[in-house]
Amino acid sequence: xxxxxxxxxxxxxxxxxxxxxxxxxxxxxxxxxxxxxxxxxxxxxxxxxxxxxxxxxxxxxxxxxxxxxxxxxxxxxxxxxxxxxxxxxxxxxxxxxxxxxxxxxxxxxxxxxxxxxxxxxxxxxxxxxxxxxxxxxxxxxxxxxxxxxxxxxxxxxxxxxxxxxxxxxxxxxxxxxxxxxxxxxxxxxxx
Numbered sequence: 001x002x003x004x005x006x007x008x009x010x011x012x013x014x015x016x017x018x019x020x021x022x023x024x025x026x027x028x029x030x031x032x033x034x035x036x037x038x039x040x041x042x043x044x045x046x047x048x049x050x051x052x053x054x055x056x057x058x059x060x061x062x063x064x065x066x067x068x069x070x071x072x073x074x075x076x077x078x079x080x081x082x083x084x085x086x087x088x089x090x091x092x093x094x095x096x097x098x099x100x101x102x103x104x105x106x107x108x109x110x111x112x113x114x115x116x117x118x119x120x121x122x123x124x125x126x127x128x129x130x131x132x133x134x135x136x137x138x139x140x141x142x143x144x145x146x147x148x149x150x151x152x153x154x155x156x157x158x159x160x161x162x163x164x165x166x167x168x169x170x171x172x173x174x175x176x177x178x179x180x181x182x183x184x185x186x187x188x189x190x191x
Contacts (some may be wrong), residue, residue: 005021005023008021009021013049020046020048022089026088026089026090038097038125038126038128039097039098039099039100039123039124039125039126040093040096040097040098040123040124040126041061041062041063041068041096041097041104041106041121041123042057042058042060042061042062042063042064042124042126043055043056043057043058043061043063043068043096044056044057044058044148044180045074045092047087047088047089047092050083050084050085050086050087051073051074051083051084052073052074052082052083052087052092053071053072053073053074054068054069054070054071054072054073054074054108055070055180056070056178056180057069057070058126058127059132059147060127061124061126061127062121062122062123062124063119063121066119066120066121067119068108068119068121069110071110071111072108072109072110072117073108073109073110074106074107074108075106075107075108075109075116076105076106076107077092077095077096077104077105077106078095078104078105078106079105080095082095097123098123099123100123100124100125101122101123101124102122102123103120103121103122103123104120104121104123105118105119105120105121106118106119106121107119128150128152129152129156130146130147130148130149130150130152130153130156130182130186131144131145131146131147131153131156131157131160132145132146132147133145133175134160134163134164135164136164136167136169137173139168140168140169140170140171141169141170141171141172141173142161142164142167142169142171142172142173143172143173143175144157144160144161144164144172144173144174144175145175145176145177146174146175146176146179146190147178147179147180148179148180148181148182149179149181149182149183149184149186149187149190150182150183150186151183151186153182153183153186153187153190154186154189154190157190174190
């Protein structure tokens with residue numbers, strides 16, 4: 001099992017920047033942001049070459065409010081070094097998640113910045129809505145923006161389409177910019 005896991009990880013490192021392997025023990029933790037509300041700093045992240053990379057801050061969450069950006073590399077969490085130590089996804093989640101109102105300090109390397117950036121983030125309840133917007137662009141064309149494919153995405157999408165149909169929906173613009181992925185079943189159901 002260990003050998004197969006190492007082989008998968010190495011293959012994916014060279015496949016493309018969007019594919020990652022999640023071990024069976026980490027799947028539950030990785031799926032939590034797709035299933036319901038949680039309390040934390042509100043980022044989607046990945047561990048790449050022993051660094052924590054921000055995939056995207058969750059819209060309206062505490063990390064977005066303080067200015068964390070996609071591509072940021074987290075160097076320390078509460079003054080503890082988290083790069084090059086073999087930290088796991090579960091380890092990152094343990095350090096970043098916590099009770100609403102509590103603080104966490106992180107330092108970040110951002111490409112193009114000369115200095116390391118410091119952030120103090122106050123944890124909050126993180127909503128898990130995948131639909132950012134749904135409205136009519138004109139008399140016949142509707143617009144729906146999805147930020148992820150979560151457990152509730154199909155229902156959110158269907159409800160939005162049904163609402164837009166009442167306004168004479170004939171054409172639909174489905175905006176997936178910034179969509180970090182998620183459950184394949186949600187994506188295929190919508191397709």
